[in-house]
Amino acid sequence: MGLIVQKFGGSSVANAERVFNVADIITKTYQEGNNVVVVVSAQGDTTDDLIEKAKEINPKASKREMDMLLTSGEQISASLLAMAIEKLGFPVVSLLGWQAGFQTSSAYGSARINNLVPDRIYKELDKRNIVIVTGFQGINKYRDMTTLGRGGSDTSAVAIAAVMHADRCQIFTDVEGVFTADPRKVPTARKLDVISYDEMLELASLGAQVLNNRSVEMAKKYNVELEVLSSLTRKPGTIVREVNEMEKLNVSGIAKDTNVAQFSIIGVPDRPGLAFRIFSKLGANDINVDIILQSIGRNGTKDISFTVASNNRAATSELLGDYIETLGASSIIYDENVAKVSVVGAGMESHPNIAAQVFEALYNANINIRMISTSEIKISVLIDQELADLAVRVLHDKFFSPDFTA
């Protein structure tokens, strides 16, 4: 008898029919003799609807009250799912995050799991109950409701799998797994059977929104093997785990991220330490800078370009707008009409010619590269946003055509 953790996203439980589909998956797993702990998100658009309700009343509501509001979403989906399982004739109990033992930091809206004490889950499993846990939430030291932030249900599931040493942690979504590119945009994209944690992290942070990044980091840290699969088709999905040298693909996927804004600070005096001051100022305000490009100094000044997430655009403008004079720079400009396209592959580090092939493919498609960033397992280029889908396609053709070798 194994312990299986299954996580179902909001679209998997969006209506009564889908709730029963999920109940069927769960009870089949249970009937195979397993202990089953299920983590469930709020139904469909519930969270967005609750946010709308809040905005109507107070767009600047405190995060504490927002969390009090939002945690009701999973409470509803968890109890409804339990009722469906009761209907199918199986023993089941739903638990709220705090009942399941999720103790978090006090950062309402983006709390971190400090501790998970699953005494109640063990107790219910001992009674051979199927246990449904509300994802995305916990309780802080003030005994107040907290949420883990968007995608936090993945993290809830991985935390349970890690602490309870589950045999498997299945993340059910509305896609069949992790693909070599977005299958809606690239018809030839194919599903990967296996991907490493690091590749998954790069893909997740690069806009392939299959798994929440924090959950992958936690899975890597505690060596929890994940499976990403569809609750609708129920085909085998993609396994996320450590991969050995032999298994490493040169390129595992092409990702696109349009949540990017490019900034350029023009005419920064060419003195040591100025770039550092800019980026430490942004860092102190929780703004992550991604790609950085610094021009060669000319006439005693240089230009510094960098990218931030689009939702940090306004804050970045505000912070640096005031700072231009202090720096002695001449102006600051930004452009949101950009996209970052990335080629990810764990085997890349031992094949330096992949970068050359990226540039060649983009050049052949007449796509201009604004900025470049590389790591051991990825190459990212910043390009015009309207060319992003084309770029993904030509790169996918390049690296996933039958005759590709690196």
Add this chain to the structure above:
Amino acid sequence: MGLIVQKFGGSSVANAERVFNVADIITKTYQEGNNVVVVVSAQGDTTDDLIEKAKEINPKASKREMDMLLTSGEQISASLLAMAIEKLGFPVVSLLGWQAGFQTSSAYGSARINNLVPDRIYKELDKRNIVIVTGFQGINKYRDMTTLGRGGSDTSAVAIAAVMHADRCQIFTDVEGVFTADPRKVPTARKLDVISYDEMLELASLGAQVLNNRSVEMAKKYNVELEVLSSLTRKPGTIVREVNEMEKLNVSGIAKDTNVAQFSIIGVPDRPGLAFRIFSKLGANDINVDIILQSIGRNGTKDISFTVASNNRAATSELLGDYIETLGASSIIYDENVAKVSVVGAGMESHPNIAAQVFEALYNANINIRMISTSEIKISVLIDQELADLAVRVLHDKFFSPDFTA
């Protein structure tokens, strides 16, 4: 500085506009220098909508999971109300039933408050926060969500007022107070300034659904003075408290209850103990019998008539249908087309001629009385349902006309 408990029903917070109306009432009370604890029900039809959702999935869902589902309703209204108060610029915190200290029995769906430990409420009041508490709910010894049953938010409010020795407990509803009769049916009905707990209990149980009965019992037990008033008109409402002899009205109100079914068991052998066996059988199945009428024995048999609440009609039929033979009775018949009309008044016991006036008024209106029941503070008659509104009107005219004396 006083401590005021204010309870707002679902219709008082049904939409954003009404939430702000309520927030205005609360913050005005706070600005007068009071500590304010607010108990709130789920918005508008939320609870009914959640019940519908549950029924779609499993009409026989366990009560535990129903409570898990339903408690989300007040969580939503409490946090939204807190956000509105934040918007008005006042310090506020919302608390779930268990956070506020409501410890209940384990009877999901109709739990009783075993204990209320309002440490957290005191703590928040010490910080001069307005405290919003979700009504209708608590936590049992298993640390599971429970609900107090319909109308339970009234009980939550009275419990807080009792335990914290509040100076006032205001129950805001969509009516302006307690009336001498239903003002929608009797245009001359007038609002009472004061009513005793006992009269209120009779009126509540007789279908004047202003206050939940359990809450009135608790208010009486702990001597909590209640005020029933409208959140919309904000006029002074009706005070519910002990009244002294001088204040006692001969008749304080006329109530109608159509949630009644009349049963008659025909041809019961005239032997001692048979009636007892019938009613103890019903009692053992949690069916309350209200009015009982036993015919004079004839030919060794008698007929027994009694009333139960309409929603117990099917269960009563089933229980007694099987029992007729054992009893040796000939048949059982029931009639749901009945209504109970009651005249309630604390001063009634010292004025025996009120009963005579009730019968006279009904006789003059050509209304036949099927059964009669009296207590120290009320006279109830069972009549045909279609005559009930007429009966209320003629009785109201009788006892509330300017020239009435008893």
